[in-house]
Amino acid sequence: MPQNLFNKVWKLHTVRELPTGQTQLFIGLHLIHEVTSPQAFQMLREMGLKVLYPKRTFATVDHIVPTDSQSRPFSDEMAEKMMQELEKNAKEFGISLFDVRDARQGIVHVIGPELGLTQPGMTIACGDSHTSTHGAFGSIAFGIGTSQVRDILATQCLALSKPKVRKLAINGVLGKGVYAKDVILTIIRKLGVNGGIGFAYEYAGTAMEAMSMEERMTVCNMSIEGGATCGYVNPDEKTFAYIKGREFAPKPEDGSFEKALQYWTSIASDRDALYDDIVELDASKIEPTVTWGINPGQAIGISERIPAISSFSKDEQMTAQRALEHMGFKEGELIEGKKIDVAFLGSCTNSRISDLREAAKIVNGKKVAAHVKAIVVPGSQQVKKAAEKEGLDKIFISAGFEWRGAGCSMCLGMNTDRLKGGQLCASSSNRNFIGRQGSPKGRTLLMSPAMVAAAAINGKVVDVRNIL
Template identity: 50%
Template sequence: MGQTLFEKIWNKHVVKTIDGGPSVLYIDKHFIHEVTSPQAFNGLNKRGIKVFRPQQTVATADHNVPTLNQHLPIKEELSRKQVEALIKNCAEHGVELYGLGHPFQGIVHVIGPELGITQPGMTIVCGDSHTSTHGAFGAIAFGIGTSEVEMVLSTQCLLQSKPKLMRINVDGVLNKGVVSKDIVLYILSKISASGATGYAVEFAGSAIRSLSMEARMTICNMSIEMGGRCGLIAPDETTFSYIKGRKFAPQGEAWEQKLNEWKALFSDADAAFDKEYHFDAADIQPMITYGTNPGMGIPVTGTIPTTETINENDKSGLNKSLAYMGLEQGAPIKGQKVDYVFIGSCTNSRIEDLRMVASFVKGKQKASDVEVWIVPGSKQVEAQAKAEGIDKIFEEAGFMLRQPGCSACLGMNEDKIPAGKYCISTSNRNFEGRQGAGARTLLASPLTAAAAAVTGVVTDVRELLN
């Protein structure tokens, strides 16, 4: 029997397996940020120990940082204290920190890939659920809790139970105006926000292989929203071309050696999965959510479900979600008024996302009653956007290009959506209060978000494309 991609990586990293229990898994790379690391470092300090392998840990400030005037002290007291604690802890334990002002600072799941730190075949963890993003490179990458952050800092290992294995195949050619965010929102609408609970999910098929690395990262980023433990895509020439020449990528002979290893990272033809799905790319339209979990999605041309059209178990959830969102059963989502547009987060804040939006809005103006925030995922993305003149296109359209950070993805910094306001967001979660107390979030692709920014309402971007 052949092995899946997941099994090939997992088996190489198991230090030992406890009889009837979890495995001790070796961790190649540990990313940390200011929110989930302070208590972990406190635990080390109480025990009088240091970070075991600091060279395998990388830190950045992202969740709590402001996205305007980053040269000034952080206003919010808790945010300021957490960032200060990260600076202190990294200095004391010899951990590399890309803090505010550093040219490599940015969202943790953006900087890892763009710096060439994220590589195929690795095990990668971070105290952040969307660590699954790094799986786009053919890595086992998943989020961990604060006590587990301490465990990895002190041992470079983690106790983990092996998940079940799922493969989701998407074959065929994508329609005009449909991008990777639409693919993953479509899958979520079909299998639900709990459909992959307990599974490691491999994404495969010709539509997935046709995607760029940045588009693949969007897919794997939201595998956690299906309940998956992680998501991953087998590395290929697209992967290798992306990594080659990046700051921390292997060089020279080391590159050739790694390349040979990476080329063996795929699921064998006779590998067995516990569950498998098949989807046709031609069935996917531009998608948008209407409820309060990422599985509550429909095509932008669709109507909001009614209690008559859904499972009995989902009826109370639908009523509760629509009451919060202020939306009606059976109503069309197209034409729904929008107050804010947020383009950013670890899901969609890379240079390709910004290029996509800039290409669409060039020569257009935002609707006068919509506030638009464009937040690059890193200082490098910000610098590249400025070098390409993307910032000028945004400025002329009335969009605001801010500074790097998690921003309005979550209500943990100054960028919050006011109560009762509707925000089309390229982020990954639309939970109640996620973007601020009472905020109403509709998840969509950068293209669909840009279309709403221009029209002021939920719009089918295909009607505006040349």
């Protein structure tokens, strides 16, 4: 019977059915970082357990690392303590760690693919909800909690309930100035922030096929914002070409790449595979999209107006009302023209080299508006290096952007990169939740990197299509 990728991978990794009715699933690749792992290692110690497959776990630091100066010890004592804790745990349990002194360090969902760790047909997990990013390679990637991090360390397995599979067929050609970010914001807007609960998302269709690997990562990254368990794209020639030659990828020299190709090809969804649900989307109708509220589903096309409260179901009106109060916006207003205070280019959603290139095209030769604080935080040290090699850093710096080190930074405000007071931030990140960017009154507008760059230059939200 024809199968979809999700069901094939799930079956291959099934260890057994548990008495609770859940599946014990083997996890092929486990990624950890400094915030959600220390408690898990402590639990292991208390239980007297070792890490079962230390070679299948890789650690890096991203959430708390400062992006201005990365010299040790960090000026933030707690951040330094968390660093030391991860170093101690990695050493004690025999786990590879890419720390700030390592050229391979970066946001966990940027470096996994970059190092060739992320491969098709794998099960992947990380104590971070944006783990779905890795699904861009045709892997099944779960964001998990700390007790589950402990489970994987101790057993290389998770106890999971099998989700249903929904295919999102996104066909058509994206217009000029419309990016992967606009596609995923539109999906979340249409299906709702809880529309994906109980589902794995397969992103398919000609628009997905046309996307680069980095664009696919952006789409998969925000699966969780739509409530989905995970999201993936079937692997193809682009996937294989991206992986080839990377540090942890199978090598052509010893024949392992050829073997891998056989597996990777076999794991893709069969042509007539069945799905529990199919949703179709016309890519050509998508506009540059911006959020106006306090969750990623509260988004509109740049030409649209902020919706009226009465346009929502009664059940959703309270959240919409709360959103308008927090944002200081009124129903019926345009989002275009809103004056911004901060522009943030970064995060696991949009901090890769292609994101920086798109933004740099818009910034080139121009100046950031005088009242705007603008920062670029590359997703990894490798991205930073590649950007500097192309001279992108000079474009950003001469325009008035700050050029930072790699980390999560102002996406979630765990380091010193935070909004102040009620600042309004044009952000290429993934969450516009209240307080997300480090200030309880701070306000976030999610948009594509090109739109962030255009907002930084103009000092307000503009339609990037008029600039390109």
